[in-house]
Amino acid sequence: MSVVVKEEFDVVIGLETHVQMTTKTKCFCSCKVEFGAEPNTNVCPVCLALPGSLPVLNKKALEYAIKAALALNCKVHELSIFARKNYFYPDLPKGYQISQYDKPLATDGYIDIKVDGKTQRVRIHRLHMEEDAGKTIHEGKKSYVDLNRAGTPLMEIVTEPDITSAVGARLYLEKLRNIMRYIEVSDADMEKGQLRCDVNISLKPKGSEKLGTKVEIKNLNSFRFVQKAIEYEIERQAKLLKKGEEIAQETRLFDPSSGKTYTMRTKEEAHDYRYFPDPDLLPVRITVKQIEEIKKSLPELPDEKEKRYVEQYGLTEYDAGVLVADKDLALFFEETVRLYEKNPKAIANWIINELLGRLNDKGLDITQSPVKPEHIVELVKLIDKKVISGKIAKEVFNEVFETQKSPKQIVEEKGLKQITNPEEIRGIIEEIIKNNPKEVEKYKAGNTKLIGFFVGQVMKATKGKANPQLVNKLLQEILNG
Amino acid sequence: MNLHELSIVELSNLIKNCEIKPSEVVESFVSRAKTHDKHIKAYVTDLSESAIEEAKKLDERISDLDTVPDLFGIPLAIKDNISTKGIKTTCSSKILENYVPPFDATVIEKLKQEGYIITGKTNLDEFAMGSSTENSAFFTTKNPWDLERVPGGSSGGSAAAVAAGFVPAALGSDTGGSIRQPAAFCGIVGLKPTYGRVSRYGLVAFASSLDQIGPMTRYVEDAALLMNVISGYDRRDSTSVPEDVPDFLSEIKKDVKGLKVGLPKEFFIEGLDSKVKEIVIDAIKLLKKEGIIVEEISLPHTKYAIEAYYIIAPSEASSNLARYDGVRYGYRAAEYTDLEDMYSKTRDEGFGAEVKRRIMLGTYSLSSGYYDAYYLKAQKVRTLIYKDYMEAFKNVDVILTPTTPDVSFKIGEKTQDPIQMYLSDIFTVSVNLATVPAISIPCGFKDGLPVGLQIVGKPFDESTILRLAYRYQQITDYHKKFPSLP
Numbered sequence: 001m002s003v004v005v006k007e008e009f010d011v012v013i014g015l016e017t018h019v020q021m022t023t024k025t026k027c028f029c030s031c032k033v034e035f036g037a038e039p040n041t042n043v044c045p046v047c048l049a050l051p052g053s054l055p056v057l058n059k060k061a062l063e064y065a066i067k068a069a070l071a072l073n074c075k076v077h078e079l080s081i082f083a084r085k086n087y088f089y090p091d092l093p094k095g096y097q098i099s100q101y102d103k104p105l106a107t108d109g110y111i112d113i114k115v116d117g118k119t120q121r122v123r124i125h126r127l128h129m130e131e132d133a134g135k136t137i138h139e140g141k142k143s144y145v146d147l148n149r150a151g152t153p154l155m156e157i158v159t160e161p162d163i164t165s166a167v168g169a170r171l172y173l174e175k176l177r178n179i180m181r182y183i184e185v186s187d188a189d190m191e192k193g194q195l196r197c198d199v200n201i202s203l204k205p206k207g208s209e210k211l212g213t214k215v216e217i218k219n220l221n222s223f224r225f226v227q228k229a230i231e232y233e234i235e236r237q238a239k240l241l242k243k244g245e246e247i248a249q250e251t252r253l254f255d256p257s258s259g260k261t262y263t264m265r266t267k268e269e270a271h272d273y274r275y276f277p278d279p280d281l282l283p284v285r286i287t288v289k290q291i292e293e294i295k296k297s298l299p300e301l302p303d304e305k306e307k308r309y310v311e312q313y314g315l316t317e318y319d320a321g322v323l324v325a326d327k328d329l330a331l332f333f334e335e336t337v338r339l340y341e342k343n344p345k346a347i348a349n350w351i352i353n354e355l356l357g358r359l360n361d362k363g364l365d366i367t368q369s370p371v372k373p374e375h376i377v378e379l380v381k382l383i384d385k386k387v388i389s390g391k392i393a394k395e396v397f398n399e400v401f402e403t404q405k406s407p408k409q410i411v412e413e414k415g416l417k418q419i420t421n422p423e424e425i426r427g428i429i430e431e432i433i434k435n436n437p438k439e440v441e442k443y444k445a446g447n448t449k450l451i452g453f454f455v456g457q458v459m460k461a462t463k464g465k466a467n468p469q470l471v472n473k474l475l476q477e478i479l480n481g
Numbered sequence: 482m483n484l485h486e487l488s489i490v491e492l493s494n495l496i497k498n499c500e501i502k503p504s505e506v507v508e509s510f511v512s513r514a515k516t517h518d519k520h521i522k523a524y525v526t527d528l529s530e531s532a533i534e535e536a537k538k539l540d541e542r543i544s545d546l547d548t549v550p551d552l553f554g555i556p557l558a559i560k561d562n563i564s565t566k567g568i569k570t571t572c573s574s575k576i577l578e579n580y581v582p583p584f585d586a587t588v589i590e591k592l593k594q595e596g597y598i599i600t601g602k603t604n605l606d607e608f609a610m611g612s613s614t615e616n617s618a619f620f621t622t623k624n625p626w627d628l629e630r631v632p633g634g635s636s637g638g639s640a641a642a643v644a645a646g647f648v649p650a651a652l653g654s655d656t657g658g659s660i661r662q663p664a665a666f667c668g669i670v671g672l673k674p675t676y677g678r679v680s681r682y683g684l685v686a687f688a689s690s691l692d693q694i695g696p697m698t699r700y701v702e703d704a705a706l707l708m709n710v711i712s713g714y715d716r717r718d719s720t721s722v723p724e725d726v727p728d729f730l731s732e733i734k735k736d737v738k739g740l741k742v743g744l745p746k747e748f749f750i751e752g753l754d755s756k757v758k759e760i761v762i763d764a765i766k767l768l769k770k771e772g773i774i775v776e777e778i779s780l781p782h783t784k785y786a787i788e789a790y791y792i793i794a795p796s797e798a799s800s801n802l803a804r805y806d807g808v809r810y811g812y813r814a815a816e817y818t819d820l821e822d823m824y825s826k827t828r829d830e831g832f833g834a835e836v837k838r839r840i841m842l843g844t845y846s847l848s849s850g851y852y853d854a855y856y857l858k859a860q861k862v863r864t865l866i867y868k869d870y871m872e873a874f875k876n877v878d879v880i881l882t883p884t885t886p887d888v889s890f891k892i893g894e895k896t897q898d899p900i901q902m903y904l905s906d907i908f909t910v911s912v913n914l915a916t917v918p919a920i921s922i923p924c925g926f927k928d929g930l931p932v933g934l935q936i937v938g939k940p941f942d943e944s945t946i947l948r949l950a951y952r953y954q955q956i957t958d959y960h961k962k963f964p965s966l967p
Contacts, residue, residue, distance in 0.1 A: 045584050049804040051577065051685040052564040052586060054718050084800050086847070088824055095803020143820075145808065274847035276856060279690035279797055281719050 005238045009203040012211060013163035013230065014125075017176060019155045019186045020132065020194040021064045027131045027153035028055030028098060028281075035192060039146035047151035049093035054280050057082075061129065061153035062284065064185040065105055066294050068155055069127045071183045071301055072176075074109030076291050080128070082281045086274045090145050091134035099130035099156075101275040105284070111179070112303060113171040114321065115164075122172050123160040130154050155186075161200065161211075166230035170223050173197060174325070178302055182327045190222050197226055202247070203237045212237075213247040217261055219254050229254040233261055305330055313337065313344035322352050329356075329366045336373035346380045354394070358401050375400045378407040391464050392416050419466045422474060425458065428466070429478055432457045443479055451475060484509035485646040486961070488700040489555050489707075490730075492649065496554050499543070503554020507536035507598055510556045514600065514647040517966045522622050523632075523642040524601040525561045526569050532556055532600045539596065551706060553596035558642045558651035561602035562609055563694065564683035565589055568599070572685050573617035574607045576805045576812045576831030586683020587718065588652060588694050588711045595710050600648050603638025607833045608802065609659055609687040611635050612905045615896055616835040623892075624666060625964040626930055630889040633663030639697045640667040645966055650698040650707060654684055656691045657790050658884075658909025661921035664697055665884035665933020668923040668959065670950065671697045672704045673909075675941045676916035677722035680715030686801040688794035689720070691913040699960055701922065701951040705729035708943060724941050732944035733951035738772030740949060743877035747783040748908055754887040760925035760932045761883045764953065768881075771952055778877060780869040785862045786911035787903060792846045792859035793914070798836075799843030805831060838899065863914045870915040874939045879946055882908050884921040884933030908935060918943045922950045923959040931959070 005011075026033055029046035045053040069076045083101035109124035134150035136143055157176065163169050177188040177195055188195040197220050202212035217233060220226045232254075237247055252261040277283075300308070302324040309320035323333045333351055337344045355371055364370075379397060382388045388396065388411055399410045411417055419425055432454060433440055443450040451472075458471045484492065484506055495501045511529040518524055539554045546553075559565060562572045564582040566589070571577045585593070592599075606616035614622040614637035622637045624630040625645040632641040636653030640663035643651050653660040655673035664671025672695045679694045686692060696707035709730060714723040744765070749758060769775060807813035807827030814826035832840070846855035873880060885905060895902040912919040917940055924934035934953070938946035954960055 045582075048809060050564075050582060050584070050810070051570065051572070051580070051804070052562075052582070052681075052683040053584075054682050054720075056717060056719050086800050086803060088803065088806060090806075090808045090820065093804060093809060095806060096800050272849050274800070274844065274849070274852075276796060276800070276847050276852070279688075279720070280686075 005234055008206055009238055009241070010206055010208070011164050011234055012161045012202050012204065013165075013169055014161040014200040015159045015163065015169060015172060016198040016200070017157045017173070018196040019068070019157060019176075019180055019188055021061055021153040021155065021185050022187060023058055023060045023064060023153055025058055025060075026151035027058050027061050027129070028151055031151065033152050034148065037148050039144070039148060042148045043150070047093065047147060049095075055098060055278075057281060057284070058153060063294065064153070065127065065129045065155050066286065066291065067183050067298060068157075068180065068185050069106030069109065070291070070295050071179050071298060072109040072111060072124050072127060072157065074106035074124060074127055076106045076286060077103070078286055078288065079103065080105045080284045080286075082129075082278045082284070083275045084278045085130075087271050089133065089136075090143065091136045091147065091150065093134070093147060093150055097131060097133065098278055098281070099275075100128035103283075104128035111172060111175050113168060113175055115168050115171060120162075120164075120168065122162045122168075125158045125160050127155055127157045130156055166227045166234070169199065169230055170227045173223055173226060175302070178325060178327065182299055182301055193221065196221070199226065199230060199233075201230060201233050201237070203234065203241060212241075213249050215247060215249070216251045217254055218251060218264065225254055225256055228259055229261055232259055236261070302330075309348075313348070315345060315348050319348045319352055322356075323348060326366060332366050332369070332373060336376050339373055340377040340381060343380050343384055346383070347376055350376050350380065350397070354397050370404050371397070371401050375404075375407060382407055382411060386418055386420060386467060387411065388416055388418050389464065389466075389468055392418070416465060419462055420470060422470060425462075425466055425470055425474055426478070428458055428461050429454070429471075429474055432461065433478065440479065451479070454479070485513055485649070486963070487649070489552070489649045489698070489703040490700070492555060493551055493553070496543070497549045502536075503539040503543070503598070504533060504536035506554055507532050507556045507600070510646065510648055511600060513645065513966075514642070517645055518647065520623060520628060520967050521625055521641050521645050521647075522620050523558070523603050523638045523645065523647060525571055525573060525604050525617075525619060525638065526602040528568070528599055528601045532598050535598050539598070550595040552592060552710065554598060555596075556598045556600045556648050557592065558600050558603050558639055558648045559589070560605055560636050560639050560651065560653045562605055562654060562685040562687075563589065563652060564685065565599065565602065568602065570602065570685065571619075572608045573605045573614075573619055574832065574836070575618045576827075578618070578812060580811050582683075584683065586694075587680035587715045589683065591710050601642075603636070603642055603651060605638055605659075606635035607836050608685070608798070609635040609654055609656055609692075610798070610835050610839055612658070612662055612902055613890075613892070613895070614638060615892065616833055618833050621892055624889050624930075625966060626668065627889065628967065630891055630930070631666065633666035633885075633889060635659040635663075636671070636697060637663045640664055640669055640671065643667070643669045643697050643699055644964060646963060650696055650703050652694055652707075652711075653697045654687075654692055654694050655909075655913065656687050656794060657913050658906040660695045660697060661884050661909050661919060661933065661935060662906060664921045665923075665931065665935075666889040668926075668931030668962065668964075669697055669699055670701055670704050670920065670922050670960065671695065672708065672920045672943065672947070673912065673918060674708065674712065674943055675722075675918040676913075677720055678724070678918070678941060678943065679711050680713070680718040680721045682715055682717040686797075688797040689801060690797060691790075691794060693913075701920075701947060701954050702730065702733060704920065705733045705947050705951070708947070722941070727944055729944060729947055733947045735948055736772075737768070737949050737952045740773045740879065740945070741877045742768070742773045742775045742949075743778035743873055743880045744775060745778050745780045745783065745873070745880060745882060747780050748882040752886050752904075752907070753883060754927070756927045757883055757885075757887055757932050760927060761881075761934055764924035764934045765881055767956060768949070768953060771956065773949070776877065778873045778880065780866070780873060780880075780911065782862065782865045782869050783911050786866055786914055787907055789859040789862040789866070790906075790910040790914060791842065791903060792855050793863060795839040795843030796846045796856050797843065799840045799847065802832075802836070802840055807831070835899070866911050867915045870917055870937075878939070879949060880937040882935045882937065884908060884935040888927050888930035888932060912937055916940060918946060920946045920950050922953060924953070924957070925959060
């Protein structure tokens with residue numbers, strides 16, 4: 001967002017996210033949920049909407065949605081109602097979508113995100129369950145309908161208009177995805193359409209109470225596109241407002257190739273969905289006990305983990321934040337710490353500063369890492385026991401990454417063991433002093449900074465294997481003595 | 482012995498005792514349809530031939546069976562809005578004229594397990610919307626008692642088939658009276674079970690919160706027998722209720738002495754034909770002799786029932802019928818310019834006038850801005866009607882009313898006036914709104930046309946209404962009369 005926009009306008013963003021649940025079967029029938037199956041093979045009378053078929057709620061989907069609602073700090077309602085959202089579309093077999101309307105499963109939650117180091121709370125207005133539609137594929141003049149996806153369970157998660165920037169929107173979505181993965185209700189992969197996002201955005205003069213006209217942006221299938229679309233839209237609306245023009249209330253589509261948004265439909269064309277309670281499904285009743293039980297079954301969530309890492313392991317908030325941002329990474333860290341409890345900070349450092357960078361370069365994720373928790377444990381132990389120095393350790397780490405050999409083996413094979421014998425080091429120091437009389441003279445004349453030069457020389461001579469603390473101590477002794 | 486005059490219970494015993502063969506039973510009924518259905522037109526799909534084939538197979542199989550199920554070799558007709566695997570299920574609509582379902586309704590599965598034989602799919606008002614079968618896209622079924630008159634509807638085909646002796650019983654469906662009204666018009670027994678008693682899975686939905694499948698028979702004991710077969714919780718229908726199913730056949734034989742019967746004053750009013758009223762009062766007098774105790778009761782919100790019904794049912798229908806869009810199955814317009822055009826032409830050409838009228842009514846009632854004033858208000862009225870019944874049932878065991886304000890009307894008499902047509906359901910719709918069970922049984926004739934007595938029961942207490950109905954048939958023989966067929 002340009003500085004000008006920032007100074008003149010407040011940006012108000014709300015997100016509507018659809019999250020596909022990873023249940024084995026569909027929301028209202030027992031057809032398999034499967035990505036990439038032959039078109040129209042995972043279908044039955046219910047999801048084809050054959051006359052006389054009836055929906056039956058998948059209990060697992062309900063459980064997943066409750067889990068998600070609790071993980072998002074929502075209030076789960078003891079009574080919620082499925083409603084029909086009526087509209088015609090070829091990939092909507094019944095001519096209505098089973099959704100929830102005025103009695104959603106859950107309301108009033110929140111997600112905390114960190115924008116520029118500051119915690120910002122994004123309130124969640126509601127979370128409800130609904131079924132997915134099928135897919136329409138257009139090829140030239142022909143259109144094809146694939147109903148494999150029809151009836152897949154979804155959660156719609158709607159925020160309050162609490163987001164104030166494109167980055168905030170991205171961070172919210174990343175956190176949402178992260179939480180969904182933690183509680184294992186969705187893979188929440190945007191590229192696969194498991195997490196879909198519509199953006200509502202408006203601008204108002206800085207400090208104004210009155211909200212501006214809202215524009216909805218659809219067709220955003222990556223975190224990057226969400227951010228780009230919002231950035232573009234903020235500039236577009238700001239330009240219009242500054243020219244004194246009005247913003248049209250409309251739905252716009254994002255075009256990834258141009259990075260721009262385009263009008264899809266205006267308010268006048270908006271649907272009347274004629275929602276009413278679905279008479280084929282009973283009201284959903286959940287007891288407080290059930291809610292409590294599901295709450296108890298929730299795993300430790302990212303915010304709790306982060307807090308614990310700081311308190312229990314003494315990590316910085318930043319490091320803890322990096323580790324918990326990916327459930328698999330957090331598990332990797334925890335497994336490593338479990339194997340060697342004495343130095344969690346060093347373990348975190350190795351994972352964050354070395355391993356993640358290397359993985360990134362290779363395009364791997366943590367589950368594909370050639371370096372395993374045992375490797376890191378061995379490496380940190382070698383350092384802690386002063387068998388190798390930190391500098392050598394980096395060399396060893398790189399070798400582990402390439403070969404998957406154990407750090408010990410690498411140290412053995414390459415003779416990288418630290419020199420910790422003071423006599424050996426003393427001999428080397430004396431040799432260096434003899435060969436560098438000028439520097440010794442300058443040092444003794446008061447240029448103590450030159451100590452670094454001597455350390456460097458010793459390291460060079462020992463190929464970095466000399467114990468740095470010992471080298472320092474002996475150099476001081478000899479030069480000052 | 483005229484087999485077609487016997488009850489299923491009697492026929493079943495004869496088959497079980499190997500005194501007659503299934504094929505003899507089936508042929509005795511089917512041969513009547515062969516002769517007379519060209520005049521009655523009860524069947525949309527006549528399966529006489531395959532029924533006889535099937536029966537012959539059962540002739541062979543019976544000796545292999547240790548226990549012969551209750552409907553073994555019993556011919557039954559099925560209303561054509563109940564899904565039958567491999568057999569066209571048209572709902573008497575052009576839009577489903579050639580639709581062959583790949584699955585059986587739960588009730589059909591249950592009948593099959595009992596060894597029934599299907600004789601055909603019967604005519605109805607398109608998508609069960611109507612009271613005369615005149616709304617069938619194919620043809621109007623004739624009342625066997627007077628071919629110039631309607632058999633009632635929407636289960637008119639099933640009612641006519643039973644009345645004419647084409648089958649001993651049939652299945653119908655009842656949303657606002659669609660079993661009871663044609664049963665009354667045709668002089669047979671028709672039971673609408675409690676909502677949730679019988680699975681709706683496979684019943685093509687008209688108004689989901691009101692629809693129930695039920696038996697249409699000549700004898701009350703056969704209705705009890707069929708209820709034994711088709712009742713029960715079905716996990717495929719979330720609105721079916723896991724309530725114990727009693728053995729209705731033994732329940733009906735219990736005494737009726739001391740039963741407390743309510744006569745709602747709102748049902749014996751102006752608009753009720755005086756002769757019909759007299760016949761119904763006579764029937765009640767007769768039952769008094771059997772020891773029932775009669776008192777007047779009030780169901781004060783009855784007067785709003787038709788209005789509430791004609792908002793709720795069309796609202797649900799407008800959504801239920803959205804699936805007939807020409808995309809996946811059923812009729813699709815031959816020519817169209819784009820998707821929108823395909824939708825509107827398909828639905829314009831595929832649906833009849835009454836169906837379209839109700840889709841429009843329902844769409845309007847659910848529209849934003851109107852929802853509260855119509856749909857929501859109607860639901861509130863529905864709750865009041867339910868409460869009326871529950872209040873009444875604190876003091877009485879059953880409620881007796883005429884089934885219809887008058888006997889069958891002439892074909893064409895009411896087609897130009899939908900309101901008059903809707904009013905023929907005035908005594909039946911409130912029962913659907915209240916979800917309670919009700920049965921109509923023949924209780925006399927007015928000018929040679931049957932009159933029906935309606936017995937309404939408490940939720941899930943089909944036993945008591947069947948018991949009283951059974952008692953009534955023990956002391957009368959209206960149900961044993963057959964119309965003389967051309």
